[in-house]
Amino acid sequence: MSKLKTLTNGIIKENPVLVLVLGTCPTLAITTSVVNGVGMGIATTFVLLGSNIFISLLKKVIPDKVRIPCYVTIIAGFVTVVSLLLEAYVPALYKSLGIYIPLIVVNCIILGRAEMFANKNSVVDSALDGIGMGIGFTFALLCMGTIREILGSGTFLGFQVLPSAMDPILIMKMAPGGFFTFGLIIAILNKVTHGRALKKRAAAGCAGCPAAAACESAGKGEC
Amino acid sequence: MKELFVILFTGILTENFVLNKFLGICPFLGVSKKMDSAVGMSIAVTFVMVMSTAVTWPIYTYVLVPRDLAYMQTIVFILIIAALVQVVEMILKKFIPALYRALGIYLPLITTNCAVLGVTVLNIDKGFENLGLAIVNALGAGLGFLLAMVLFCGVRSRVERADVPESFQGIPITLIAAAIVSVSFMGFTGLVEGIFQ
Numbered sequence: 001m002s003k004l005k006t007l008t009n010g011i012i013k014e015n016p017v018l019v020l021v022l023g024t025c026p027t028l029a030i031t032t033s034v035v036n037g038v039g040m041g042i043a044t045t046f047v048l049l050g051s052n053i054f055i056s057l058l059k060k061v062i063p064d065k066v067r068i069p070c071y072v073t074i075i076a077g078f079v080t081v082v083s084l085l086l087e088a089y090v091p092a093l094y095k096s097l098g099i100y101i102p103l104i105v106v107n108c109i110i111l112g113r114a115e116m117f118a119n120k121n122s123v124v125d126s127a128l129d130g131i132g133m134g135i136g137f138t139f140a141l142l143c144m145g146t147i148r149e150i151l152g153s154g155t156f157l158g159f160q161v162l163p164s165a166m167d168p169i170l171i172m173k174m175a176p177g178g179f180f181t182f183g184l185i186i187a188i189l190n191k192v193t194h195g196r197a198l199k200k201r202a203a204a205g206c207a208g209c210p211a212a213a214a215c216e217s218a219g220k221g222e223c
Numbered sequence: 224m225k226e227l228f229v230i231l232f233t234g235i236l237t238e239n240f241v242l243n244k245f246l247g248i249c250p251f252l253g254v255s256k257k258m259d260s261a262v263g264m265s266i267a268v269t270f271v272m273v274m275s276t277a278v279t280w281p282i283y284t285y286v287l288v289p290r291d292l293a294y295m296q297t298i299v300f301i302l303i304i305a306a307l308v309q310v311v312e313m314i315l316k317k318f319i320p321a322l323y324r325a326l327g328i329y330l331p332l333i334t335t336n337c338a339v340l341g342v343t344v345l346n347i348d349k350g351f352e353n354l355g356l357a358i359v360n361a362l363g364a365g366l367g368f369l370l371a372m373v374l375f376c377g378v379r380s381r382v383e384r385a386d387v388p389e390s391f392q393g394i395p396i397t398l399i400a401a402a403i404v405s406v407s408f409m410g411f412t413g414l415v416e417g418i419f420q
Binding site for chain 1: 242
């Protein structure tokens with residue numbers, strides 16, 4: 001695979017959120033506004049880049065049997081770095097993301113890329129894959145955040161876009177709005193790609209998921 | 224006593240982990256097709272939540288904080304949870320094989336379940352004064368997870384038989400069903416405070 005393909009793979013063809021449906025927890029939870037969504041996306045991209053490079057470097061050193069705990073430790077290290085950086089430089093974002101920052105550790109995209117890509121490929125390829133997947137994740141959060149912020153509070157990046165005479169649909173900012181928006185986006189994507197996205201999910205979606213062994217929908221692309 | 228009940232029911236109803244905080248969505252969508260596996264998974268999650276709170280809370284309060292190591296929270300917690308799940312699996316396998324057969328397959332995937340790490344981190348963030356309150360909170364979160372899984376499993380068995388438009392089949396309709404279940408949980412807002420006042 002060429003370098004450019006490795007990079008763009010995660011952005012469109014195998015978008016981790018919209019096509020593979022990984023990392024649903026942050027996608028649903030923090031996309032109440034565009035700023036939160038993009039902030040989470042960038043933080044995750046940084047962790048993904050760091051962990052992909054490190055795991056690729058250490059792929060010959062880490063024994064196969066204990067690889068998952070090793071990966072988790074590496075990822076947790078990067079998450080701690082990101083968490084401290086956010087707390088120091090963007091305290092407002094740190095506060096609004098709250099508990100979801102430490103939870104980047106258990107984001108299945110990161111462990112999934114370590115399992116599926118970084119432990120088999122070269123350092124440069126893994127770094128490109130990390131950046132691509134990170135941009136894809138950020139893009140998905142941006143879409144979710146845009147829809148929910150415009151409908152839920154009538155603003156975009158804090159600026160009023162809907163006429164103030166129109167009441168915002170508050171429920172879009174609350175939990176049900178998250179599930180609903182995400183469901184609609186995936187349905188639209190299925191329609192636009194004529195079900196091709198669905199097939200890709202079935203083929204690749206569960207290979208990197210740590211839950212695959214006990215998941216009933218494994219291989220069907222419904223997790 | 225009143226405080227304990229408020230924490231417990233807040234965890235189960237108003238601050239439901241899955242439907243309100245979006246923690247543990249993967250098992251919620253992946254293992255909610257059959258009732259017995261939904262219940263098995265939820266009981267395993269509740270069990271690990273309570274156990275890991277019982278270990279992480281004292282370690283954070285009595286080891287990390289006095290030594291100015293609070294920033295190591297994430298690494299320490301995830302390693303404790305991973306190790307704990309392994310130990311629980313081994314103990315169950317050796318001493319209670321019946322329970323192991325029922326919960327065994329769910330245990331490995333709980334390590335990377337955000338609900339478990341989430342509850343341990345939240346217990347610290349909420350600043351509970353003693354271990355008892357933290358454990359009750361973990362129990363409430365686990366039972367809330369169980370309730371959401373069981374309810375959603377029922378909803379899903381209906382959705383499975385419905386005639387769904389092609390683009391909505393699979394994940395989209397499941398998510399929209401989850402949105403409706405989540406709306407119903409919004410009805411519990413303010414309920415717990417109302418009962419215990």
